[in-house]
Structures are given as C-alpha cells and as structure tokens.
Amino acid sequence: MVQLTATPVIALVDEPVHIRATGLTPFQIVTLHASLKDEKGNMFYSRAYYRANEVGEVDLERDSSLGGDYTGVHPMGLIWSLKPEKLLTRLLKTDVMNSPFQVQVKLHELDFLLNNKPISAPKASLTLERWYVAPGVTRIRVREGRLRGALFLPPGEGRFPGVIDLFGGIGGLLEFRAGLLASRGFVSLALAYCDYDDLPPQPEITDLEYFEEAANFLLRHPKVHGPGIGVVSTCKGAEIGLSMGIHLKQITATVLINGTPFVFEVPQVYRGQIYPPVPPSIQLVAINTLGLTEFYRMFEETQIIASQSFLPIEKAHGHFLFIVGEADKNVNSKRHAELATDRLRRNGKSNWTLLSYPGAGHLIEPPYSPLCPASGLRALSSSVHWGGEVIPHAAAQEHSWKEIQKFLRKHLISTVTSQL
Amino acid sequence: IPPSKIKDPPGESCCYEPVHIRVTGLPPFQVVTLKASLKDDKGDLFQSKAFYRANEAGEVDLEQAPALGGDYVGVHPMGLFWSLKPEKAFWRLLKHDVLNTPFWVTLDVYDSICSQYSAIIQPSASQVVQRWFSGPGVQRKQIREGRVRGALFLPPGEGPFLGVIDLFGAIGGLVEFRASLLAARGFAVLALAYFDYEDLPEELLEVDLEYFEEAANLLLAHPKIQRPGIGVISMCKGAEIALAMACYLKQAVAIVCINGFTAVMGVPLRYKDLVVTPIRPEMERVQVHASGALSYCHCYGDPRDKLNGQSVLPVEKAQSRLLFIVGEDDEFIRSKLYAEQAMDRLRSHGRSHGRVLVYPSAGHLIDPPYAPLCFASRVRGLPRPFLWGGDPAAHAAAQEHAWGEIQKFFRQHLIQNRSKFFCKL
Numbered sequence: 001m002v003q004l005t006a007t008p009v010i011a012l013v014d015e016p017v018h019i020r021a022t023g024l025t026p027f028q029i030v031t032l033h034a035s036l037k038d039e040k041g042n043m044f045y046s047r048a049y050y051r052a053n054e055v056g057e058v059d060l061e062r063d064s065s066l067g068g069d070y071t072g073v074h075p076m077g078l079i080w081s082l083k084p085e086k087l088l089t090r091l092l093k094t095d096v097m098n099s100p101f102q103v104q105v106k107l108h109e110l111d112f113l114l115n116n117k118p119i120s121a122p123k124a125s126l127t128l129e130r131w132y133v134a135p136g137v138t139r140i141r142v143r144e145g146r147l148r149g150a151l152f153l154p155p156g157e158g159r160f161p162g163v164i165d166l167f168g169g170i171g172g173l174l175e176f177r178a179g180l181l182a183s184r185g186f187v188s189l190a191l192a193y194c195d196y197d198d199l200p201p202q203p204e205i206t207d208l209e210y211f212e213e214a215a216n217f218l219l220r221h222p223k224v225h226g227p228g229i230g231v232v233s234t235c236k237g238a239e240i241g242l243s244m245g246i247h248l249k250q251i252t253a254t255v256l257i258n259g260t261p262f263v264f265e266v267p268q269v270y271r272g273q274i275y276p277p278v279p280p281s282i283q284l285v286a287i288n289t290l291g292l293t294e295f296y297r298m299f300e301e302t303q304i305i306a307s308q309s310f311l312p313i314e315k316a317h318g319h320f321l322f323i324v325g326e327a328d329k330n331v332n333s334k335r336h337a338e339l340a341t342d343r344l345r346r347n348g349k350s351n352w353t354l355l356s357y358p359g360a361g362h363l364i365e366p367p368y369s370p371l372c373p374a375s376g377l378r379a380l381s382s383s384v385h386w387g388g389e390v391i392p393h394a395a396a397q398e399h400s401w402k403e404i405q406k407f408l409r410k411h412l413i414s415t416v417t418s419q420l
Numbered sequence: 421i422p423p424s425k426i427k428d429p430p431g432e433s434c435c436y437e438p439v440h441i442r443v444t445g446l447p448p449f450q451v452v453t454l455k456a457s458l459k460d461d462k463g464d465l466f467q468s469k470a471f472y473r474a475n476e477a478g479e480v481d482l483e484q485a486p487a488l489g490g491d492y493v494g495v496h497p498m499g500l501f502w503s504l505k506p507e508k509a510f511w512r513l514l515k516h517d518v519l520n521t522p523f524w525v526t527l528d529v530y531d532s533i534c535s536q537y538s539a540i541i542q543p544s545a546s547q548v549v550q551r552w553f554s555g556p557g558v559q560r561k562q563i564r565e566g567r568v569r570g571a572l573f574l575p576p577g578e579g580p581f582l583g584v585i586d587l588f589g590a591i592g593g594l595v596e597f598r599a600s601l602l603a604a605r606g607f608a609v610l611a612l613a614y615f616d617y618e619d620l621p622e623e624l625l626e627v628d629l630e631y632f633e634e635a636a637n638l639l640l641a642h643p644k645i646q647r648p649g650i651g652v653i654s655m656c657k658g659a660e661i662a663l664a665m666a667c668y669l670k671q672a673v674a675i676v677c678i679n680g681f682t683a684v685m686g687v688p689l690r691y692k693d694l695v696v697t698p699i700r701p702e703m704e705r706v707q708v709h710a711s712g713a714l715s716y717c718h719c720y721g722d723p724r725d726k727l728n729g730q731s732v733l734p735v736e737k738a739q740s741r742l743l744f745i746v747g748e749d750d751e752f753i754r755s756k757l758y759a760e761q762a763m764d765r766l767r768s769h770g771r772s773h774g775r776v777l778v779y780p781s782a783g784h785l786i787d788p789p790y791a792p793l794c795f796a797s798r799v800r801g802l803p804r805p806f807l808w809g810g811d812p813a814a815h816a817a818a819q820e821h822a823w824g825e826i827q828k829f830f831r832q833h834l835i836q837n838r839s840k841f842f843c844k845l
Contacts, residue, residue: 049704283471
C-alpha cells in the first residue's frame with residue numbers, strides 16, 4: 001500500500017520536514033506535487049519527479065529529484081520551489097497568529113503535468129501546517145505615541161533580548177519575520193514606518209527620532225533584557241537600521257540585508273543633522289529579457305564615497321552583520337556592502353561580518369520561503385525584478401537565518417551576562 | 421527651439437534590412453528616451469525603450485551612440501527592434517498576414533528620461549516605420565495538391581528560382597514569415613505544414629517521409645523552380661525531418677538545420693518499409709525556470725548514448741550538403757550536443773559535407789534578423805510557457821549572421837548542383 005509520511009506535519013516555517021514515500025513499485029518514477037492557497041485565494045504549486053529505490057521507497061533526504069521545479073537532493077525543495085499560478089504573486093502571510101499556511105503534498109504516478117492540475121488521482125496525500133509563530137507566542141498591537149506596529153513576545157517567564165524588525169519600501173507592516181524571531185526567543189517589534197495606519201503613505205523625510213522612540217519603547221518593556229537591542233532590516237529598512245546603529249547607543253547588533261550604506265529617495269534627519277539622498281541615474285535602469293525592471297545599476301555612476309549621503313558607519317559602537325544576495329537585481333547589494341566595509345576598515349574598525357551568497361536575490365527571507373523573482377502590478381512592464389536563482393537562494397535563506405540568530409544572541413545576550 | 425526630428429531612410433523596409441535611426445534638434449548632452457512600439461496582427465502591444473545622451477550638436481545617431489540603459493546597453497543600431505517586449509507575458513511576436521500588411525513600428529523620442537514612474541509626457545518627435553515580411557512582386561499561392569498542404573511564395577519574374585522547403589517545429593500549423601522573407605531574397609519557398617493545419621492530422625503521431633517526398637517532388641515539378649535539387653530550411657522538429665530527407669531521399673541537396681534533433685525523437689519515422697524507432701523523451705527531466713516557464717532540454721536524451729543508437733539518423737548516407745545552426749543557450753533542445761554528434765558521425769565515416777555554426781548565448785528561436793528575442797512563450801494553447809533561452813544582444817547578432825550564411829549556403833550549393841548536373845551531360 002502506498003504511504004506518504006512527513007515528520008513533523010505541524011511545524012514552524014523555519015523547521016525542515018522529512019518527507020518519505022513507501023509501498024511503491026521498485027524503480028517506479030513518481031510525481032510529488034505540493035500546493036498551497038494563500039490568504040487571498042492565490043494558488044502556489046510545485047512538483048518534482050523521483051525514482052523509487054529497489055524496495056519501492058522514496059526518501060527526500062536521500063534521493064535526487066530527476067526534474068520538475070528543482071533537481072538534486074533537496075529535502076525541502078517542494079516548499080521553497082512553490083510558484084504562483086498568477087504571475088508575479090508573492091507569497092506573504094498577513095495573519096501570522098491565528099492560522100498556518102497549509103501545504104498539500106500529493107504523490108502521483110508519473111504524470112506529465114503540463115498545467116498545474118494532475119490528470120490522475122493521487123496515490124497518497126497529506127497536509128502540512130507551517131506556522132509563523134510557536135505555541136505561546138503573544139502578539140500586542142502597538143499604538144504608542146507615534147509608533148505603529150506589532151510586538152511579539154516569546155512564551156515563558158523571564159526576559160529576552162529585544163529586536164526591531166524593519167522591512168523595505170514596500171511599506172505597510174510585515175509581521176512574519178518578527179513572529180518567527182519571537183518563536184526563537186526574541187522580543188520582536190515589527191515596526192511600520194510608512195503606508196500603514198495613520199503613518200504617511202510616502203514620507204518626505206526619514207525621521208530617525210521615530211526609530212529612537214521605538215528603541216526606547218522596546219527597552220522599557222518588562223520582558224526585554226537590555227541594555228542593548230538589535231535591529232533586523234531589509235533594503236530601505238537597512239538604510240534606516242544602519243543609521244540606528246550609528247546614532248542610537250541602545251542598538252548593539254544590526255543585521256543589514258541587501259541594503260545601502262547611503263541615503264536614497266528621501267533625506268534622513270536626526271536631531272537637526274540632515275543626510276541628503278543620493279540622486280538616482282534613472283537612465284541606468286534596465287529591462288531584462290522577460291520585460292522586468294531592474295534598478296540595481298541606478299547608483300552605479302554616483303560618487304558615493306565623497307558624498308554627504310554616505311552614512312558614517314565608523315561612528316557606530318555596536319556590531320553589524322551584512323547579508324548580501326549577489327544576484328540581487330534591485331540593489332547592487334554586493335557593492336553597497338563593500339562600500340560600507342571598506343569605510344569601516346579605513347577607520348580601523350572590525351565590528352562587522354559579511355555573508356555573501358552567490359545566486360541569492362533581493363528577498364532573502366526565513367528558510368524555505370519560495371523565491372519571488374519579481375512582483376508588481378498588473379502588467380509586466382511595471383514589475384520589479386528582485387533576482388535570485390531558486391536553488392542557491394533557498395540555500396542562502398537557510399544559512400543566513402541560522403547566522404542571524406547566532407549573531408543576535410552573541411551580541412545581545414553576552415551584554416546581558418556581562419551585567420551579572 | 422527647433423523640434424527634434426527622427427531621420428531614417430525609407431519609411432518602408434523589409435524587416436531583414438537594418439534601419440538607420442538618427443535624432444537631431446535635441447538639447448546638447450541631454451539624456452533622452454527613445455521608444456519603439458508596435459501592435460501585432462491580434463492587436464497585442466510590444467514595446468522597447470533605451471536612454472541615450474545627445475552629443476554637443478544635440479544629436480543621437482544610433483549607429484554610433486551607446487544606449488545607457490533601458491532594454492539594452494551599448495551601441496546597437498537595431499536594438500529598439502530586437503528588444504521589443506510583449507505587454508502580455510510570454511507572448512511571441514509572429515506575423516500571420518505576411519503579404520498584405522506590414523508591422524507598423526512607431527518610434528518616439530522624449531527629450532528627457534521617461535520611465536513608467538515619471539509623468540506621462542508627449543514625445544518631442546515621432547515617426548512610423550513600416551516593416552514588411554515580403555518584397556515587391558512576391559506572390560503567394562495556397563497549396564492543396566495531393567496530400568501536400570502549405571503556401572508557395574514566388575519571387576517576381578520568370579525564374580528559374582532556387583527552390584526551398586521551409587519546415588517549422590512542433591508549433592504545428594503553418595508558419596509563413598520566413599518563407600515570405602526568403603522569397604523577397606529571390607528564392608521560391610514552399611512553407612510546408614505537416615500537422616494541425618487544414619485536413620492534416622491534429623497531433624503528430626508519426627513522421628511519414630513520403631509526405632515530404634511528395635512535397636519535394638511537387639516543388640521540383642513547378643515550371644519556375646530550378647532542377648534537379650531543392651534546399652530545405654528547418655527548425656527544431658522540422659530539422660529532424662529535414663535531416664531524414666537528406667538521409668533517405670534524393671531531392672533535397674542542401675539542408676539547413678536550426679536547433680534541431682539529429683535523431684528520431686518522440687514519434688516514429690516511416691519511409692515506405694523502413695520504420696525508425698524514436699528516442700522516448702523523459703518528461704520527468706523537465707526543469708521549471710524561476711519564471712514558471714518549462715525548460716525541456718534535458719528531456720530529450722543523449723544521441724551518443726548507445727541505447728539510442730537505432731534512433732540516430734544515418735547522416736553519412738546523405739548526399740546533400742548540411743549546415744547546422746546552433747544556439748548555445750537553447751533551453752528547448754541541447755542543439756549543440758545533437759549537432760556535434762552528427763558532425764562526429766560524418767567525420768568517422770570520412771564524409772565532409774557538413775558544417776556547424778555555433779552562436780554563443782543565442783537561444784532556440786533563431787529567426788530572421790531583428791526579430792525580437794522571445795525568451796519564453798506559450799505553445800499551442802498549453803498553459804505553461806516553454807523556455808527558449810538566449811541573451812538578447814547575442815541572439816540578435818546570431819540572427820543577423822545566420823541569415824547571411826543561410827542564403828550563401830543555398831546559393832552556393834543549389835547553383836553548384838545545377839552546374840554539376842550540366843557537367844555530367
């Protein structure tokens with residue numbers, strides 16, 4: 001009898017699942033098909049073809065996929081190679097507390113799936129639950145002073161290191177990473193700064209005092225153990241995160257994912273100090289073979305080093321972790337990290353680590369998140385290419401997530417123990 | 421301020437001819453936007469744009485000035501044409517009505533940087549260029565004789581003309597644009613359908629070489645066609661068929677195989693009593709690209725694999741001259757692998773009538789010059805697009821070069837053949 005098993009069936013999204021099939025005909029080629037429906041009803045699909053061994057088993061931790069959405073040995077491949085039915089749709093969980101993503105995994109005979117729906121009925125199937133929060137994590141809506149966001153608390157007594165989570169120019173409030181960080185033992189503040197609630201849709205300046213307010217708010221919380229807190233930030237959020245690391249003594253660990261060491265779009269202001277934005281060279285914007293827009297060359301010709309937009313990173317007291325996707329097509333992440341680390345070196349500083357991932361794109365998210373190569377509005381011509389190749393991007397997400405947690409624990413918890 | 425002007429010669433041209441675009445009357449050193457757009461026969465929009473910096477005299481000459489960004493970078497006089505992209509995802513630019521209407525390409529100049537994020541402004545100059553798929557005097561005749569289905573394109577004049585059969589691939593139906601363009605270059609071309617057209621079978625379940633022999637004889641019987649041998653230009657599955665014609669028939673004396681199989685693939689080949697068993701495609705080896713398009717090139721096996729020996733075409737038996745054209749980044753077929761296998765087989769049998777042209781970074785759909793690169797597109801109504809591959813600038817260069825080589829090849833070997841024939845008298 002054909003059986004499909006997965007261990008564990010219910011898990012956090014950053015936990016791997018061991019998928020196995022037994023009871024097949026020896027050397028039979030089978031199709032493993034995964035599907036997911038997001039909160040808006042969009043479908044995502046993936047498939048892989050495996051050959052059973054001499055005793056009729058397929059073990060995704062051991063066996064190589066022959067073809068489909070990935071090839072080779074990738075136990076979590078069915079999840080991170082999920083692709084939207086509707087082009088350019090990004091997989092994003094908005095309600096992270098009350099429901100998981102459900103992934104249906106089905107085993108079929110060799111079924112050449114020209115479209116997304118299999119021709120025959122599955123021989124076996126199961127449903128995985130992928131949660132963004134661990135049992136016992138609590139979420140508190142934040143509306144204090146100017147601050148808007150959501151605070152996630154780990155379960156249990158005692159105090160935990162605190163982290164501010166900042167996403168990029170997408171605006172709004174993305175909570176999924178903060179929920180996961182709380183599940184991993186950090187008090188996490190998912191902080192919105194534009195296009196959310198009563199925050200301006202497109203702020204004309206970045207006011208660093210807003211983020212200082214957030215840092216102080218977090219440190220005041222009874223479950224947060226100071227004296228230092230961390231920042232995990234992406235893209236525009238990383239420009240802000242860098243500035244927080246420089247100007248706010250409370251920030252002792254800053255993770256910068258595919259960001260810029262200079263101010264762009266709108267000026268940054270902190271207590272009267274103004275950092276002007278670097279002017280973009282729009283004529284350097286490229287359109288790729290599929291018609292997607294690539295912005296990564298936009299600051300190529302700009303003299304950044306001598307400019308006032310270049311943030312004085314050497315003034316920071318805390319530590320930095322740079323995460324670079326070398327195939328980022330939205331920002332020239334590799335060059336930007338080099339500008340920052342060169343400046344640190346020139347000033348005799350060594351308070352940084354750089355992790356550079358070949359083949360990884362702009363949207364480096366927690367492990368097993370499907371690669372979103374581009375997103376946009378209706379037409380291809382107005383969509384943005386994020387970049388990245390599916391397999392190396394998945395590996396980068398797995399590796400960087402572990403490193404991010406190690407980094408935060410090292411620089412936030414050690415300050416705690418040194419107080420004892 | 422004098423208005424900017426786009427200068428280029430003939431508003432009408434054949435689409436294998438380059439167009440020299442020059443803009444004058446711009447502010448000196450200004451960064452400007454050049455855009456091209458067209459609507460295909462179904463009304464679907466294709467667009468391209470590039471950013472240029474005017475020189476001190478306020479001019480941009482596309483034969484000299486490099487594009488700074490946009491759909492291409494660097495000096496590419498025809499870049500606006502070959503980088504045209506569909507508004508509808510995975511849509512391929514194909515001309516169906518090849519004789520009666522051209523593509524109307526609108527060229528616009530904006531004297532500033534114009535992106536989808538900037539305000540909509542009017543172009544400071546605009547011009548429409550007609551790109552024709554045929555030439556003056558070319559005639560089209562629908563062919564429905566015996567089993568043969570297709571369209572014959574004849575150049576103007578009495579002839580005799582070099583005859584060529586044009587075979588496309590598993591797209592099916594009848595694709596005419598290459599045949600009409602070759603006719604404008606003086607060849608008599610039979611665009612030949614072999615499935616999913618008129619009363620031909622809807623699916624290709626086998627290749628019956630006698631059908632193609634009938635087509636070759638039909639062409640040769642035409643009073644305006646040069647005897648005794650014809651050429652074949654072919655692509656993909658069509659190239660496998662053309663190569664089989666070379667091996668088993670005698671009418672085809674010069675064969676161009678573009679990105680094709682050199683073994684019988686998928687369905688059997690039949691010629692009278694001979695049946696050649698096909699290589700069975702391994703569909704489980706399909707690979708899904710990040711865009712969702714499907715790359716099939718790993719599904720078609722290795723022609724060097726001994727298990728496939730009975731399916732490999734016996735090219736050493738061919739009396740015709742062979743020209744293999746290969747895009748190295750073909751994502752649909754591992755064309756280089758197949759062409760090299762055929763060439764090795766010729767060499768090992770002491771035959772020297774084959775030649776291969778390998779184009780680095782060119783993809784599967786090597787079309788006539790300036791055709792936009794189609795990186796992936798839907799085929800025959802199937803929902804998942806097929807990945808064809810190719811890097812735009814390299815692919816464009818390959819198309820330009822290959823077009824010249826193909827014509828030289830036909831003229832050299834079809835005419836030579838004629839003179840050989842006369843010498844034997």
